[in-house]
Amino acid sequence: MDLIQLQYFKTIARLEHMTQAAEELRVAQPSLSRTISKLEEELGTPLFDRVGRRIKLNSFGESFLSHVDKVFSELTEAKRELSDLSDIKESTISLAVNTSIFMPDLLKKFIDQYPYIKFHQILATTSNIQNLLEDERIDFGISVTPIVSPEHHIIQEIPIITVETFLALPPGHALLERNSIPLRDIVTEPFISMPIGYGLREIADNLCNQAGFNPNIVIESNEPLSIIRYVKYGLGLAFITPLILEIDPKLVIDLIPIEDAACKGTINLSWKKDRYLSKATLQFRDFVIKYFHDLEKCQFEHSL
DNA sequence: CGTTATGCAACTGAATCTTC
């Protein structure tokens, strides 16, 4: 039994399709078929049920897969640990986020301090972040809504900053006279919004759902600067967090608090418990916590 | 027709043998 066989097995178990697995693994389908047959022969039990021209992981296969996953997980951990020990400075940290507003500023400041660390960042929904962490395909998740329940035992999640969502209004808008606005008063207003998948969109959708309406989104953009410009041009209202204004001083817009209680939330940092964290990832985690601590302090001072 | 399994030839790499 060797790692190639286990790698092949893992792929077929995931896809439950021999031809697709062969394509993904870049080997000929017959070779893959033969390799798995030999593995099954060696284990003394079939790992897949052949139903007609379909193959399906059976109970032996499921049991074996959980052990194979552990083997690969151990090897990955070992590689990372050795990489640390040999002081390899080419560390890469992978992240999945559902809010990217502060990422350029955060990463710029981190890379200024740790220029040898590289990043791989993807945008993901809250539930995708949870899956990616569980599969160890990312080191950290950053989300504007909690990704797991507190009793979840695989993922560790900590709130790193409290944020309040405000309404951004165009200059001269009638509602600017008010000190605060209940959501029921803006049911018919047009909105500028982040696309689905972004945290701010999740927050906006949740707020509107709780207030009992679907927002009339006239423009979607994933660029905060564009959203603010559209609002300034009077094309609609937008839900935004003042954090964005702290990070980019060029952005100036009138904000009105929302009366509904649900508009306050936290940005959360999450990672997989019991996983070996390299020096680079530990440095990053500490940096993120401090970054948001400073940002919150700054936000608080401005509000005084 | 699409998918998996099988026969066969070619290739690969490790072990062993031969030659110098």
Added chain:
DNA sequence: GAAGATTCAGTTGCATAACG
């Protein structure tokens, strides 16, 4: 003992059979 040749087991890809 080192370098090249040979052997052999295991793996791979191509062609194709079997199957639904």
